[in-house]
Amino acid sequence: MRADRHGPPGGRGRPAPGRDGDPAGDVLLVVSELVTNACLHAGGPTGLVLRQLSDGVRVEVADRSPEPPRVRARDAGRPGGHGLVVLERLARSWGWAPTADGKAVWAELPFWRGP
Template sequence: MAEQTRKLVLGGGTAGVVTRCRDFTRRALADWHWPAGAEAEEDVLLLVSEVVTNACLHAGGPRELVLRHAPGGLRVEVTDDSPEPPSPRPPDRARPGGHGLILMERLARGWGCVPSPPGKTVWLELPGPPPPGRDADPDAAGPDA
């Protein structure tokens, strides 16, 4: 299978953009036969929400969302108009939010940021779902294994 790409041009702004991006991603994953409601799909949707929300909070909203599906995984790219790269803020249990980069570190296979004048593109890569009938973690076999 060759890489398949989907692009959603957003043009900046923040109203309803997270929902639009999640819906766009959900449709693409369904077209690519990712199991709906599975952990792999939920991880993708959560991270899309996080990176798009960060663009809304810190960069005036995303310009575009690009999904690149290839054998073995998915690459998500969100481009905005701010040249400032994402930076973690110190944990503060008294304030909501601030956990997006921690989630990306834990759930994504990798992530980063590249200049995309006038702003940047934040990207992340996730593994694809396990083949049907296989557990995501081969070491998680039950006692009857």
């Protein structure tokens, strides 16, 4: 199984601006973005998995589309186009892997402990 990885080694994994290191809020935001992307671009999610890691959490959202996620051109006149930008900001790494009936998009977030 191929898994495409994004993000630098050690990753970004910074809290969202104004969130002051709220790891639970960041996980909820990433879950929301991945589920929304599955709804808008892949016919809806078919699964959601949260896995505790030794130093963070892994979020996985499965859908039926085999198409990889891609950054879409943002249009100031239309809402949206920020999901993967949010993912890049909050996750230390993210990627996708093909599944038997589509793909799973995943993100790993650290338990942020401050500067």
